[in-house]
Amino acid sequence: DAGVTQSPTHLIKTRGQQVTLRCSPKSGHDTVSWYQQALGQGPQFIFQYYEEEERQRGNFPDRFSGHQFPNYSSELNVNALLLGDSALYLCASSIPRAGGETQYFGPGTRLLVL
């Protein structure tokens, strides 16, 4: 059973460009969450998708957008890249259930903006 996969593993972009990151959830998981982790810090919640809709959103500008497909895979798009967008982007999948939610994380995509 494959776990959460993300692509690409590494990416280098320049300021002002746009980037798309991809995530395939663990088999059977219908909820995908995206996080940004700057060096030396904890992951910051970007947004969560469930049933192809954005269900929750963290404190990130509209330059960050996403999409979930019918097969539950997801994309994270970032427009007009800034140097500060350089980070590890993590995708996590889960099956929401009452009283708890264990998230399974992918290995991440490391984005460097020059």
Place this chain on the structure above:
Amino acid sequence: SQQGEEDPQALSIQEGENATMNCSYKTSINNLQWYRQNSGRGLVHLILIRSNEREKHSGRLRVTLDTSKKSSSLLITASRAADTASYFCATKTSYDKVIFGPGTSLSVIP
């Protein structure tokens, strides 16, 4: 502001010793989870404790939760070099967001 804050920021111990990390949070939670991260890779879920639980064990891990003090602790017993990693607490509120703290960096010296 972040929901969870781990303490200490960094911890260095000898192999075989116990490691204790603490987490404090600010608002009411549904559950609190601990994760491990090796060298900037993906996070691995360690243990989840619900707001109506006080203590939970999993192998060499022991987690406590004190909702009156809004704090949790993670104890790793008989540490091994392979336990070297960053450890994060994450809280889930009723709004379904999972908020991570800045983490504790643990070094276990062989």
